[in-house]
Amino acid sequence: MNAFGKIYPLKGGLIRKFSVSATLSANHTCKLLVIGGGSGGCAMAAKFSRRLPKDSVIVLEPSQDHYYQPLWTLVGGGVTTVAASRRPEASVLPAAAKWIKHAAHSIDPVKNTVTTVEGDTISYEYLIIAVGLVNDYSKVPGLTEALADPDSGVSTIYSPDHCEKTWRNISRHRGGRAVFTVPDTPIKCPGAPQKIVYLADAYFNKIGVRNKSELTYNTCLPVIFGVKKYADALMKVVKDRNINVNYRTVLREIRPDRKEAKFVNLDTEKDLTLPYDILHATPPMRTPDFLQNAGDVVNDCGFVTVDKYSLQHTKYPNIYGIGDCTDTPNSKTAAAVSKQSLVVEHNLLSTMSGGQGSRRYDGYGACPLVTSYRTCIMAEFLYDSVPHETLPMNQAKERVISYYMKKDLFPFLYWNFLLKGRYHGPEFVRKIINPFGN
Numbered sequence: 001m002n003a004f005g006k007i008y009p010l011k012g013g014l015i016r017k018f019s020v021s022a023t024l025s026a027n028h029t030c031k032l033l034v035i036g037g038g039s040g041g042c043a044m045a046a047k048f049s050r051r052l053p054k055d056s057v058i059v060l061e062p063s064q065d066h067y068y069q070p071l072w073t074l075v076g077g078g079v080t081t082v083a084a085s086r087r088p089e090a091s092v093l094p095a096a097a098k099w100i101k102h103a104a105h106s107i108d109p110v111k112n113t114v115t116t117v118e119g120d121t122i123s124y125e126y127l128i129i130a131v132g133l134v135n136d137y138s139k140v141p142g143l144t145e146a147l148a149d150p151d152s153g154v155s156t157i158y159s160p161d162h163c164e165k166t167w168r169n170i171s172r173h174r175g176g177r178a179v180f181t182v183p184d185t186p187i188k189c190p191g192a193p194q195k196i197v198y199l200a201d202a203y204f205n206k207i208g209v210r211n212k213s214e215l216t217y218n219t220c221l222p223v224i225f226g227v228k229k230y231a232d233a234l235m236k237v238v239k240d241r242n243i244n245v246n247y248r249t250v251l252r253e254i255r256p257d258r259k260e261a262k263f264v265n266l267d268t269e270k271d272l273t274l275p276y277d278i279l280h281a282t283p284p285m286r287t288p289d290f291l292q293n294a295g296d297v298v299n300d301c302g303f304v305t306v307d308k309y310s311l312q313h314t315k316y317p318n319i320y321g322i323g324d325c326t327d328t329p330n331s332k333t334a335a336a337v338s339k340q341s342l343v344v345e346h347n348l349l350s351t352m353s354g355g356q357g358s359r360r361y362d363g364y365g366a367c368p369l370v371t372s373y374r375t376c377i378m379a380e381f382l383y384d385s386v387p388h389e390t391l392p393m394n395q396a397k398e399r400v401i402s403y404y405m406k407k408d409l410f411p412f413l414y415w416n417f418l419l420k421g422r423y424h425g426p427e428f429v430r431k432i433i434n435p436f437g438n
């Protein structure tokens with residue numbers, strides 16, 4: 001016996017009894033390969049599994065669990081638990097698709113192959129890349145250690161491992177400095193870093209410690225929100241609630257031993273050191289390693305280069321991208337994925353039949369900006385920050401109905417329709433109830 005198991009002589013040569021799966025790689029072939037089984041990957045796998053024969057679709061996804069990430073904001077605010085945001089991956093993938101539980105390692109877009117971290121090779125005719133974004137904690141020295149320390153006061157809602165800590169920090173806060181950050185990288189749901197500020201403010205008020213607390217929101221942006229209509233409304237919120245806002249101010253280091261955070265102003269390059277009692281970090285983000293090394297499939301920053309309207313790859317017509325990992329200039333949200341999924345479905349079907357897809361993604365994104373435990377500003381907008389509201393009322397106003405849409409309606413739509421490839425955003429409803437709205 002050697003380290004890999006017993007060797008048995010067989011007709012065709014030698015074979016190792018115990019180590020087959022660990023040492024031998026496999027080859028797979030499919031019509032459509034979907035890389036990533038998150039929001040976009042599940043929706044696309046569901047759509048094409050219904051249209052193509054069984055096992056024509058392979059999904060490459062290493063995680064055993066699927067998360068409804070938008071719920072993590074409410075987990076951080078103590079409204080729900082991380083368990084409520086989690087379901088087994090097997091339960092959200094279509095039965096007719098073949099699931100390979102590996103991570104993609106490399107892509108050869110000329111040979112139409114993808115290799116996995118475990119060494120398998122998958123040959124595809126068509127490919128959808130849907131690998132989302134990952135947190136890049138290492139970009140901020142001290143952040144990884146501070147997140148791991150249960151008593152550091154540092155947390156983030158951007159991870160299932162740390163969003164319950166956000167609630168612990170908020171609920172145990174008895175006064176002092178609460179600092180909130182936004183990095184200078186693309187991030188998912190750019191509204192979430194300020195939603196948690198408003199929930200913290202509301203909770204501190206509720207337990208009577210708000211007047212002993214100073215809340216500071218440091219953002220890389222020059223404005224509070226990228227769409228003027230909602231930025232105006234949010235400016236009123238931060239003013240009324242006495243929240244300090246520092247623009248163009250980015251977290252560079254955390255010193256957990258001294259409970260200090262070092263920031264830099266992107267315009268003046270001046271440093272700013274702030275002491276904190278609790279700190280909510282929105283980590284820098286990037287695409288997964290697999291895309292960072294994907295040659296001409298990606299741009300210089302590792303985002304899949306697709307046409308912003310057709311979502312087809314700019315160089316390889318048999319490749320499409322969906323969701324957070326593409327270079328389209330929209331807000332990176334599950335709401336965007338819902339609308340993109342219809343565009344990718346139509347256009348990829350045209351590509352498969354030798355044509356050119358004509359569906360266009362208009363940049364739709366939505367951001368339910370929770371402003372308290374019962375109110376929310378429902379931002380909806382297209383490319384170039386043009387508001388595009390579904391309800392026949394001013395959605396920039398803080399409303400109770402918008403809060404319950406975020407808390408109850410959207411999770412329902414996500415699990416029951418979006419992941420099954422049957423939800424394409426509210427355009428249909430909008431045409432009926434708000435046909436002349438902006």
Ligand SMILES: Cc1cc2nc3c(=O)[nH]c(=O)nc-3n(C[C@H](O)[C@H](O)[C@H](O)COP(=O)(O)OP(=O)(O)OC[C@H]3O[C@@H](n4cnc5c(N)ncnc54)[C@H](O)[C@@H]3O)c2cc1C
Pocket residue numbers: 035036037038039040041060061062063068069070071072073102103104105130131132133157158159188189192288290322323324325332333334335336337366367368
């Ligand atoms: C705190 C928070 C709040 C949010 N709030 C909202 C909101 O209110 N409204 C809203 O619409 N959106 C919100 N979002 C954003 C939304 O969750 C994402 O935009 C959406 O999930 C993007 O879908 P995706 O398919 O691109 O990526 P994901 O859903 O993240 O899926 C990517 C998948 O790819 C897999 N993967 C990664 N690397 C590899 C690899 N090498 N090989 C194979 N698979 C791989 C991952 O395991 C993952 O399953 C929020 C997100 C967070 C974190």
